[in-house]
Amino acid sequence: MNMHTAYLSLGAFYSLLIAIGALALLMGGGSAMSIVQLGIGALAVVGLWGYTLRRGFMNPRIWRPLAGILAIAVVLQLILVLTAGLSKTDITWMLISAVFSALLVVILFNYGNRDQALWASEADVEGGKTLEALLKRQSPLSAENVTDKRKASVTVGCEGNHYSVRVRREHGGEVEQFEERFNHPATLAFFIEKYTCITADDIAQQNAASKQS
Structure with a gap:
């Protein structure tokens, strides 16, 4: 058995x-x-x-x-x-x-x-695959999201079998920073989008643009 x-x-x-x-x-x-x-x-x-x-x-x-x-x-x-x-x-x-x-x-x-695939949505799984592929080619990765009142930036890295993420958010002159580590890329994608509104596709596009420049 x-x-x-x-x-x-x-x-x-x-x-x-x-x-x-x-x-x-x-x-x-x-x-x-x-x-x-x-x-x-x-x-x-x-x-x-x-x-x-x-x-x-x-x-x-x-x-x-x-x-x-x-x-x-x-x-x-x-x-x-x-x-x-x-x-x-x-x-x-x-x-x-x-x-x-x-x-x-x-x-x-x-x-x-929470840090396992069974809790991830299909969008999170796809975002995780995108981040995993990107981080295999380049680590760390950075991206930002700027609106009229808010600014959020994220730095993502891969350390062995773990993923690290550092978030910085600015709103009304106040700055908030925090870091987390994850085992599963889908959880990483979920966390980034939840706290910064930055998607895996945004990270892919911004880092592709930075390479071209």
Whole structure:
């Protein structure tokens, strides 16, 4: 069994647990807390399937906070095991739940990393390919965007398997500068356009013009 098959099996298992829990609630079993737990569990399973299928579901910003909530739940379960004087059966189920929750913590934390291709739009992917090709020929690259009230400039470089970007923005006499590093060129393209309104095509055109001059 390879890792992908293992994740598929894990996703199917968690989905079955959620389905059983939902059926129990529909039959009148469980409390308000059970509904909350089932909702969190269902959301975690969505993230698990997204990670397994390498597809971006919902928003990447929600997955790491959810991983944090599950991590807190794991710690609380372990504290109960050590201090609450539970029966052997309850301890067994608590430990099983903690193990499976801990696995989800790791998966959802990695899934919530914005710097990967699964969160990129088609435009970001194409922009990333353009930047990657440009940086293979020349590094660093610079470009700017000037309007009546704002000026933004960006310098992009490639350092091994990482991409670096330095942004400078001017507005109303105020200057703002910041730097970031990325592993995936599509994320780099997204970041540059979001914070400077400079596209990969703009960078290509301006650097081609500078060579000609």
